[in-house]
Amino acid sequence: xxxxxxxxxxxxxxxxxxxxxxxxxxxxxxxxxxxxxxxxxxxxxxxxxxxxxxxxxxxxxxxxxxxxxxxxxxxxxxxxxxxxxxxxxxxxxxxxxxxxxxxxxxxxxxxxxxxxxxxxxxxxxxxxxxxxxxxxxxxxxxxxxxxxxxxxxxxxxxxxxxxxxxxxxxxxxxxxxxxxxxxxxxxxxxxxxxxxxxxxxxx
Numbered sequence: 001x002x003x004x005x006x007x008x009x010x011x012x013x014x015x016x017x018x019x020x021x022x023x024x025x026x027x028x029x030x031x032x033x034x035x036x037x038x039x040x041x042x043x044x045x046x047x048x049x050x051x052x053x054x055x056x057x058x059x060x061x062x063x064x065x066x067x068x069x070x071x072x073x074x075x076x077x078x079x080x081x082x083x084x085x086x087x088x089x090x091x092x093x094x095x096x097x098x099x100x101x102x103x104x105x106x107x108x109x110x111x112x113x114x115x116x117x118x119x120x121x122x123x124x125x126x127x128x129x130x131x132x133x134x135x136x137x138x139x140x141x142x143x144x145x146x147x148x149x150x151x152x153x154x155x156x157x158x159x160x161x162x163x164x165x166x167x168x169x170x171x172x173x174x175x176x177x178x179x180x181x182x183x184x185x186x187x188x189x190x191x192x193x194x195x196x197x198x199x200x201x202x203x
Contacts, residue, residue, distance in 0.1 A: 003042055011036050011045055018052050075174055079122040086110035086135065096120070099176070103128045107135030107185065115140045117194050121174040128178045132156065132185035139178060139187070142194040146175040149189050156182035162191045 012033055019029040032048050039045050079100035084091040086107040093103075094115035101123045105112050114128065117140060130137045130151060141147045143164035151158035158180070178189055 003039060003045060007045070008036050008039060011048060014049055014052065023052060074120050075122075075124050077120045077122055084112050084114065086112045094118075098122050099126050099128075099174075101126055105130045105137050105139075105180075107132045107137050109133075110135045112137045113140070114138070116145070116176065117142045117192065121145075121176075124174055126174065126176045128176060128180075130158075130178060130180035130182075130187045132180075132182045132187050134184045136185055137182075137187045139189045141176060141189060141191050143191055144169050144194055145173050146171075147189065147191060148175065148177045149179075151178060151180045151182065151187055153182045153187075155184050157186045157188070158182040159187075160189045160191065164191050164193050166193070 015024070015029055015032050015036070018024050019026065024032070035048055036045065039048075077098040080098040081093065082100050082103055084093050084103070084105045088109045090110055091105075091107075091112040092114070094113065096118050098120045099116060099122065103114075103126070105114060105128060112130075112132075112135075114137070128139065130139065143166045146169050147160070149158070149160040153159070178187075180187060
């Protein structure tokens, strides 16, 4: 992945902070800055901050941090609801919520919506089991997490729609496995670009 001048400046700021904290010497700072300003790809930048503690790298924007392979800041937090049930009604989980390691979604003559674009993840790996019987479940995932869809459609559809058209997320990003069953109904996983606006919390 090619990097921008803004990416280089963010890493340079981290290096200056590390020098002021006594973590690297002036000579090391000069050597690393030479590498930073000559860098063209994310791979060129990774070694520059690899030996610095996580808190020293917190000035790097989340998107750049993830591209550099640093720990993802969306992982962690108290798990949210473990189930969303819609029986002749509707259910939704969206906004700022924490996806638990296991979430079960069930729709019978009703509809459920799970939107993960502003969610956090209690753990790096999560599983959503979606069962739709004569109903529908829509699951929206952002393009900067990894998703694995393995559900079964029986006289129904269990499918992934990639509306982002972007490359796969890095290995350090959260991974969500979506499995289950659609019987006379549908489970649709929609991969979309992450929303830019700040969401309202709705659970």
